Amino acid sequence: MFHIHLSLFSKTKALEADIDKFHDKLIDASISFTKAVKIYLKEGRNADFEKHSKQIKLIEHNADELRRSIENNLYGYNLIPDLRADVLELVENFDKVINKIDEVTYMFYAECPQIPDEYRESFNELVHLSADAAENMCKASRSFFRDLSTVRDYSQKVYSIEHESDLCSRKMLENIFASDRQLAEKLQLRQFIDGIAEIADQAEDFIDQLLIFTIKRDI
Amino acid sequence: MALTFLFYLSSGLFLGWSLGASEASNFGTAVATKMLKFRTAAIISSVCVILGAVIEGSGATKTLDSLGDITSLAGAFMIALSAALTTAWMVKLSIPVSTSQAIVGAIIGWNFFAGRTTDLTILSEIISAWFLGPIFGGIFAILLYYLLKITFTHWKLHILRKDSLTRIALILAGAFGMYALGANNIANVMGVFVPSAPLHQLKLPLGIVLSHEQVLFLLGGIAISVGICTYSHKVIETIGNTIMKLSPLMAWVVVLAHGIVLYIFSSTELRDLLISWHLPTLPLVPVSATQAIIGSVIGLGLAKGGRGLNWSVIGKIVISFVITPITSALVCYISLFFLQNVFQQVVY
Known part of the structure; x- marks a missing residue:
C-alpha cells in the first residue's frame, strides 16, 4: 500500500553512491588527461601516453554507464520528482565535460600533432587550467x-579559472598566427588549443546552469 | 424513525461529502508532484479524518451548539442544507469559503426564525477565531520556514535523503492535517444534529465504546471520507498545480501550519494543558481549513521576501467573512419558513 519501502532507502543509498562515483570519474579523467598531455608534450605518443589515453576512454565509458543508471533510477523509483528534470540536465552536461576530455585526448592520440618547443609550456599551462576548471x-x-552553501565558492573559482584559460588560449593563438609557420600547422594547433580551452568553457556553462538550479533548490 | 433520521441527516452527510471533496487538500502537492499516489493519500486521509472526528470532535461542537440549541431534527436538516448550498454557491463565485462561516450563519438564521437570542459572547469568540485562523496559519508557516532553514543550514543532507525524509514528513503532516480537520470541522458537518439525533452508544471490539455524539461523528467522518475518495482527486490536482505550486518541502510547511491551526482550535486536551500552565487559551471553534492554508501560503511568501502578499485573496477572505454567514442565514431563514409552513414540519 505505502510506496515508502525500505527498499526505497537502500535504492536511495545506491543512487547516492552512483552519483558520487560519477563525480569521481571526472576527477580521474582530469588527472589522467593532465598526465597524458604532459607525457605527450615531453615524449610524444609513447606507451605511457597510450596507457593514459586508454584509461580516459575507459573512464568515459564507465561514466556513461553511471549516467544511464542514475537517470533510470531517478525515473524508475520516482525520486526527487520536483528536481528530477534539473538533476538529469546537470548529469547530462557533467558527462559532456568528461566526453570533451576524452575527445581531446583522442585527438592527440590520432593526429599526433607536432607541438613546437616554444608553445609546450603554454600548452601545459592551458591543460592545467582546463583540468582545474573541471575539478x-x-x-x-x-x-x-x-x-548548497559552498556551491557559490567553487563556482566563483571556475569562473576565474575559465577567464585565465581564455586569456592563455588567446595569447597562444595570437603568437601562433603571428609566426611564419605553415597555415595548416597553425590551424591544427588552433584546433588543439580550442579543444583544450573548450573543457573550461563547458565547465563554465555547467556552472551557469548549476547556480540557477541552486537558487531553485534553496528553501 | 431510522429512515426519517437518515433523511434529515442527509444534508449533514452532503455537507461532509463536499467538505471531503473540497477542503481535504493536505496531500495536494504530494499527489500533484507524484511523491504520493492518490490512493495512498485518500486512504491515509480517510482514516485520519475519521479518527480526528471521533476522538476530538466534541470540543468545537460544544461551542457551536452553545450558539444555538437545535432540538429539532428538521431544523438541523435545514441548517446543514442551507450551509451546504451557500458553500456550493460561494465556491462557484471563486470565494475561498468556509463551511464554518456558512453553518454559523445558518444557526443564526435559525435563532432568528425560532425567536431565540444569539449568544454574542460566543459569536464574537467564533468570529475572532475566523480572523485568527489565517493569521495563525501565516505565523506558524513563518516559524516552520525558519526552523527548516536553520535545520538544513546546519544539517548537510544529500538531496536524495532529503527527498526521502520530505516524503515521510509530508505523509505525517498530511495525516496530522487530516486528523485536525476531522477534529475541527466535524462540528460543521454534524454539530447541529448532536442535540436531536436519536442515537445510542455503540460498543466496538477491544472494549471501545462510542457515545451517541461519537457515533454521529463517525457517520460524518465517513461522509467526509467518501468525499475524499470520490471527488477530491480533481481538487487535489488543481490545488497542487495552481494555488499551492510549492516545492514539497514548502508544502510540508503549509500543511503542518494549517494542521496546527485546526488542532489548536479543536483540542480540549491542549486547552486543559494551557489552563494548567496558566496560559491564555483559544476558543474551540470550527475554522476554515482553506483559509488557514491561504494564510500559511501568504506567511511563507512573506518569510521568503514578501512576494506572496496577495491582497485580492486577502480581500476575498474578508468578504467571505461577511457574505457567507449573511447569505447562509437568509437562505436558512427562508427555507425554514417553507419547511414549517408548506411541509408542516416542527423546526424548533
Missing part, C-alpha cells in the same frame, strides 16, 4: 547534492 566544477556539483 572545481566537480566540487561545485558535489556541493549541489550535499551542501
